[in-house]
Amino acid sequence: MAQMNLLQAINSALITAMTDDEKVMVFGEDVGHFGGVFRATSNLQEKFGKRRCFNTPLTEQGIIGFANGLASQGSVPVAEIQFGDYIFPAFDQIVNETSKWRYRSGGQFSCGTLTIRTPYGGGIAGGLYHSQSPEAFFAHIPGMKVVIPRNPHQAKGLLLASIRDDNPVLFMEPKKLYRSSVGDVPENDYVLPLGKADLVKEGKDITLLAWGAQVEIIEQAATMAQEIGISCEVLDLQSILPWDVETVCESVCKTGRLLINHEAPLTGGFASEIAATVQERCFLHLESPIARVCGLDTPYPLAHEKEYMPDQLKTFEAIKRTIDY
Secondary structure, three states, X not given: OEEEEHHHHHHXXXXXXXXXXXXXXXXXXXXXXXXXXXOOOOOHXXXXXXXXXXXXXXXXXXXXXXXXXXXXXXXXXXXXXXXXXXXXXXXXXXXXXXXXXXXXXXXXXXXXXXXXEEEEOOOOOOOOOOOOOOHHHHOOOOOOEEXXXXXXXXXHHHHHHHHHOOOOEEEEEEHHHOOOOEEEEOOOOOOOOOOOOEEXXXXXXXXXXXXXXXXXXXXXXXXXXXXXXXXXXXXXOOEEEXXXXXXXXXXXXXXXXXXXXXXXXXXOOHHHHHHHHHHHHHHHHOOOOOEEEEEOOOOOOOOOHHHHOOOHHHHHHHHHHHHOO
């Protein structure tokens, strides 16, 4: 075990994958000698050379188009999009090529070895173009997986699993946690299962569900609720696509209540999909309406970032409303 922050865990996972398989290559804007804007790819070029870790032109569509071609020819590309906000120029490549190449070719070709890494979310005073949470856009695409870690141990295990999965994976990293989240991480090779939620804390009165940086928020709200006698079960979804319907519904059937927290705007956010599915499967077990504590339906503000965020106080108030319904 070693103490690592989230960035160091991601770097460790990339080193492990590139050491294990010479077909793994890392590329994106400034990822080479500079190590990326957040330094997640530091020292990779020195260790593995410029043929396996290299800079690309500043064109997201080109990065993913190039990555699709590499993956379809048997390489194992790990493509970095510098900020999640900048993934939209590559949206066509991801939606119409990455996710559909296996289907449209009748299984003759695949982009399944492609992993796309990108930092996402707010909390760093990044303003409207460096703070968005676009996970729900990609949850609508059959043929993709969408994975989001909440701590360094998860980051390494889930990233290694993503690189080795035979489906294309969008691996979204909560940049707010890059240096603030620190924990014990095995230095050896290990993977964590994709598509499985993680039970963070057991409880009996209400289920709290989040992913990424917001898991810490619902944990804080659960602690506040415990002080007034409310027992909260805390779940980290981990994978947005596919998401762990069985674990979530099992928890809701036990507690009778559900609160979903995500940083993305409320309307059309992934909480809507979860709420619809849980209502359909757990209707007779629900003691109150499913609650959503989310970002606002506005562009991400710079001056009013704290007001925008679905923090522990908003979550705590929603817990009380749900319990008192």
